[in-house]
Amino acid sequence: MSSKSQNCDLPIHIMEPEPERKRRSVASKLNIARGEPPAFKETASIQEIKRDLRKIREYARDNIASLVGELEINVAKKYPGVKISSARDAAQAAQYIARAGEGTMAVSVNNSAVITQEIRPELINRGFSVSSPYASEYEIGAERVRDYWGLPHLLEKGIAPNFGVSRKLFGLDHTGEAAPVKDYLAVLGVNAISADDGTVFFVQHFHNILRDLQEAKKVFLVVGLDKIAKSREDAAFVAECIGIFGMESMLLGLRPKDKTATGQEAAPLSNITNRELHLIILDNGRSKVIESKFRDLFLCIGCAACNQHCPIRFSFDVDYNWTPRVYLGHYLRGTGNSLDRCLHCQACRVDCPLELDLPSMMWQAKMDRNQPRKLRQKLLGTPELLAKLGSAAGPVANRLVRSKIIRIPMEKITGIDRRANLPKFHARTFRKWFKDNG
Numbered sequence: 001m002s003s004k005s006q007n008c009d010l011p012i013h014i015m016e017p018e019p020e021r022k023r024r025s026v027a028s029k030l031n032i033a034r035g036e037p038p039a040f041k042e043t044a045s046i047q048e049i050k051r052d053l054r055k056i057r058e059y060a061r062d063n064i065a066s067l068v069g070e071l072e073i074n075v076a077k078k079y080p081g082v083k084i085s086s087a088r089d090a091a092q093a094a095q096y097i098a099r100a101g102e103g104t105m106a107v108s109v110n111n112s113a114v115i116t117q118e119i120r121p122e123l124i125n126r127g128f129s130v131s132s133p134y135a136s137e138y139e140i141g142a143e144r145v146r147d148y149w150g151l152p153h154l155l156e157k158g159i160a161p162n163f164g165v166s167r168k169l170f171g172l173d174h175t176g177e178a179a180p181v182k183d184y185l186a187v188l189g190v191n192a193i194s195a196d197d198g199t200v201f202f203v204q205h206f207h208n209i210l211r212d213l214q215e216a217k218k219v220f221l222v223v224g225l226d227k228i229a230k231s232r233e234d235a236a237f238v239a240e241c242i243g244i245f246g247m248e249s250m251l252l253g254l255r256p257k258d259k260t261a262t263g264q265e266a267a268p269l270s271n272i273t274n275r276e277l278h279l280i281i282l283d284n285g286r287s288k289v290i291e292s293k294f295r296d297l298f299l300c301i302g303c304a305a306c307n308q309h310c311p312i313r314f315s316f317d318v319d320y321n322w323t324p325r326v327y328l329g330h331y332l333r334g335t336g337n338s339l340d341r342c343l344h345c346q347a348c349r350v351d352c353p354l355e356l357d358l359p360s361m362m363w364q365a366k367m368d369r370n371q372p373r374k375l376r377q378k379l380l381g382t383p384e385l386l387a388k389l390g391s392a393a394g395p396v397a398n399r400l401v402r403s404k405i406i407r408i409p410m411e412k413i414t415g416i417d418r419r420a421n422l423p424k425f426h427a428r429t430f431r432k433w434f435k436d437n438g
Helices: 003-008 046-062 064-078 090-101 113-125 208-215 232-253 286-290 295-299 324-333 347-351 358-368 375-380 383-393 395-401 404-414 430-437
Strands: 011-017 083-087 106-109 129-131 163-170 182-189 192-194 200-203 216-224 276-282
Touching (some): 011 232, 046 232, 090 182, 090 216, 106 113, 113 216, 113 276, 113 324, 163 232, 182 208, 286 295, 295 324, 324 358, 383 395, 395 404
Parallel strands (some): 011 200, 083 276, 106 129, 106 182
Antiparallel strands (some): 011 163, 192 200
């Protein structure tokens, strides 16, 4: 690779999970970017990693305007071959892609949230044929993980999956490998980017991102405002945290290969010689989130750890990876009409490496819209009152809730399945017992 390409082409680093034998203790050094000085301690506990991650994300949130300006200036100055633009919303981003695509209607996308939830629907509305080759390279057998109890729970055992920079590209140069250019567009959401020097980071579990960078005739890198970090070290740290904390959620998201899907493999060869690299900085409501009471939502790194123990994730028939964060985001953007399915069980907050209180945010979002609470929500939302009434009724209440005649209308009113085992009420509560024996 020439020194010119290193100096003039946007650096793109791809992080991938390393072999199982290289998994290491969480207390070992985070593998920032090979060959570069570490930005953090040689050893760090999981709590220290979370603390450092929060510090980086809070800095980005509180200085996002200056970071965006810095990124735009540095990319324009250092990498003149990159076509950089800003989009206030997803519709404007799709309009830009349509105009720059010059009639090419085949699009390949990655599985990032900014693409699947925001850009992809707008591209489809404009008539693009959108395919996602993510996880379609391999057959997934019957032994795939189906629920959280099948996960290895590595972090709980003090072990972290090892993510490192496996490939360093410069612009769309693919280090001399013979990869034919094909007639399609690649629209890829980045996982992190450095405002200092524009270095882009992708977390890749398969090979779909690398292939798009090598083969698409035009590549559009979509940068949500929440993906910008101050330095290369900060961006690399955030990207590796996405891999570490999100690895097990990725296992839950795997599905059997769609044999009817077509992607880059079916794209015809292109006769162009000059490929194009575009960088789109996307707002789409993110700056408004920072100015609102939901400003901590901007801290989310998109690792999807919040999905691991969510009890309602299977109740959504959607064409993107569902998470509690996605659920709330759709509601705040006006593309979701309800938050009623959330049980406010706090599992997502416990699993989140930033400890974002999504359940409280969902309550707040519902109150802000003055959405009337249904009868079942009022009943189930006052468990202490129900417990007091049940204890006062004592044995009578227990007999009633075991009766099929009562359970059928109870199911219709409260939504509690008639077959569910309910706790028994006791006239002598723990508080009364403690008062007598304390």
